[in-house]
Structure formats: structure tokens, C-alpha cells
Amino acid sequence: MKCSVQLIYFNAGGGHKSAALALHEVITQTYPQWEVSLINLFEVIDSDRYYQKLTGFAPEDLYNLRLKRGWTRGLATELKLFQAMIRLSLPKLKRKILAFWQKTNPDLVVSLVPNFNKVMYQALKDKSAQTPYVTVLTDLADYPPNFWIEPGQGQYIICGTEFAASQADASGYDAKSIIKTSGMILRPSFYRRQSYDRASRFEQWGLDPELVTGLILFGGHGSSEMLKIAKALPNRQLILVAGHNTTLTKKIQAQAASAKHLVMGFTKDIDQVMQLSDYFVGKPGPGSLSEAVHMGLPVITFRNSATMPQERYNTFWVEENHLGKVISSVCELPEAVDDLLSQLGVYQAHVQKMNNFAVYEVVAALAKIMEVRRGFSVPVPALAESTWV
Secondary structure, three states: OOOEEEEEEOOOOOHHHHHHHHHHHHHHHHOOOOEEEEEEHHHHHOOOOHHHHHHOOOHHHHHHHHHHHOOOOOHHHHHHHHHHHHHHOHHHHHHHHHHHHHHHOOOEEEEOOOOOHHHHHHHHHHHOOOOOEEEEOOOOOOOOOOOOOOOOOOOEEEEOOHHHHHHHHHOOOOOOOEEEOOOOOOOHHHHOOOOOOHHHHHHHHOOOOOOOEEEEEOOOOOOOHHHHHHHHOOOOEEEEEOOOOHHHHHHHHHOOOOOOEEEEOOOOOHHHHHHHOOEEEEOOOHHHHHHHHHOOOOEEEEOOOOOOHHHHHHHHHHHHOOOEEEEOOHHHHHHHHHHHHHOHHHHHHHHHOOOOOHHHHHHHHHHHHHHHHHOOOOOOOHHHHOOOO
């Protein structure tokens, strides 16, 4: 039976859209009879592009520019101001979202974004009290209040960690409303591992396949921190992925290093690059950390005053699961790399214990929700059946 599923995302940071695309791919393969739409929330609430006309920026662009430049201090305060603006604008936002859903008539709404779950939930319930609303956290934990989990809503919360599930429980959600998965949503390509000839690929890249190689990654737009990292590790063979940041690429390439530092631009094959690397260094983003761990890489990440508030828990997750090292600054990086590599086998063993099949588990959970909602049986892959709480 057909059903219309809307996956709500925005482009702030990239992880929300990446998760939506991953779900879209698995849903369309598993349930081809479903009609799945990718909905950019900002195109709904600012369909006339008023914000962009006023400021010259799309709503997400300023946030992404700050990530690119490493300007992340003070975001906790700005987040509170942003949430206050949403509350003040709630009636207007609600009218726009309600009008959109009255026009499109979804059978299931899946939110992959924070901050807007109260207004979206209220708009959907005004349209149809029976239509399920699901929030899928693309962070390892909530950053309360009013970030991912809104108390008192009759909805489902999908959590990638036990800690996030405990936060949902503390917010008043019962066991039937909390769905636990084994991690963050990763693209299906991360599960299609192939056998690569490291020697041949490294030769193409001008790297020595016999040397331990670190992967430096700070999201799709890179970060100025990568310059400092490359400078701090001149004697380590590195692959630095600068993403869309061509200026950063040129600056890193201009720096002298005694070991080979390969700088890459944006690549859709980051899973292959990870598979060929030995360890990961980057910011504590939930997506990049989860991808690296899934591909078998121990990690080194940072926790300091510049760490975004919603990502602080991720550093404790690394420590609690013994997945690598957490340091406060690039100055500590050479020693941290030495320490990590001296115990590489131990860290690799801990990393290999993390079995993440979240993208398939979430799709299975959505099928279960539709089964409950519409009263018809939907075949659920055996892989994820046990994750339903």
C-alpha cells in the first residue's frame, strides 16, 4: 500500500541532509511503493527567500561559514537567542508549515532537524491528529531544553545512544515512544565495503603504503584548524580532506612537511578513504566520528571552549567507549598521536565492538510505525526488528 513519507532536513552543517539522503536511499530500495520526499524546512518557512534577500545569505550559509572559519565560540548563547526567535515567531511559522502539509498531505513526517520540532509537531496535529510525527536525533545526545526533544508531545523519538534514550525518558516519553538504534545514520555505501589494494591506491596518491596514515577531516567545508594540525604533525603521513574549501587546500599545500601530506577536496568516496587510513583526527561531529569508528578508525578529537554545545557529549562518548583520545588543543596533538599509535591495537579492538546499523533500524522502525498507524502488515527486515522498544 502506498504511503507518503516526508523527510525534513536543512543544510546547516551537512549532517541533517546526509541522514535524510541515507534514509531516502534505503526506504526507496526496501519499500518502493512508498512515496518519499526530501523537504528542506527553510524552503517551507521562508519560501519567498525573505531572509536571503534581507541579509544576502541563505539561513544555513552563515552557520556553515562559521564552521568553515572555525568561529564556533559563543554558539551556546546564540542558540538560546535563535530558540527565542522561533518561540516569538511560532504562530507565523506554524501557519506556513500547516499550509504546506494541507497541500502535500503526508502519511508520516520524519524530522531530522533540531529546534523546530515543537512548531512542526503542532502544525501537523492541527492538520491531522492521527498522522505520526517522528524525530530522529542526528546527534548522539540532546542539548536541552528545546533542542531535539520537546516534552509532552505525542510522538516518537529515535535515539542513537542509551544516553539520548534516557533523556527522552526523562522528558516524559514512554517506552513505546522511544526507539533505540545502534548509532548514527550512515550512508549505505559505508556498509558496502570493498577490497582495495592499499599499495596501489597509495602509489597513485604519492603516499607510502608502509607508513601509518592519519585522516584529518572537519566536515564538508573543512576548517582553519586543519592548517594548525598539518603544521603540528610535519613528520606524520596525512590525508587532509578540505572539502569545498579551495582556499584551505592551497594554504595546506603551501606548508612545508617532511612527511607526505595529501590534500583532497570534496569527495563522495570518504568511506573508501577511511578504509585505507589508520586513524582519524577531527572535530567531534556525530557524523564524522561515527563514520570513522564504523570504518575501524580510532579517533582523536577536541573538547574546549570552541566545541559546539550540541557536540560536547560526543567527546565523552569517545572516552566512555575507549574509541580514542580527547584533547583540548592542537598543541597536545603530537603526544596524543604518539600515545594512540603506541596502543593502536587496543583502540582498534574497542572500535570493532561498535556495530552500527542505524540507517536500516530507523527504516524498520518507520515501517512498524506505519503498520500501527494504518493497520496493515509491513515486512520488516530481520536485521533491525530487535531494536523496536
